[in-house]
Amino acid sequence: MNIFVAKLNFKTTSEALQQCFEEYGEVSSAKVIFDRETQRSKGFGFVEMPDDEAAEQAIRELNESEFDGRTIVVKKARPKTSNY
């Protein structure tokens, strides 16, 4: 289950994001998107969880919840770039 996390704190890192979701289930990978030029956070990231049940539960619990001082938005992620 790919999870999309938005409105993150700009200081939030992938490690903190992963540890946040690990509280609700198994996390295979998690990363915050950083700008390729300035190396600064874009304010959103992605989390991948092998357990779909834990993933949906994590979405319910973490969506619109306070994380690192900011209210984050957690949704199901869309498939990657559709190159047509």
Place this chain on the structure above:
DNA sequence: ACTGAGCGG
């Protein structure tokens, strides 16, 4: 250095 909707290389 800073910003605040939105989906990554």
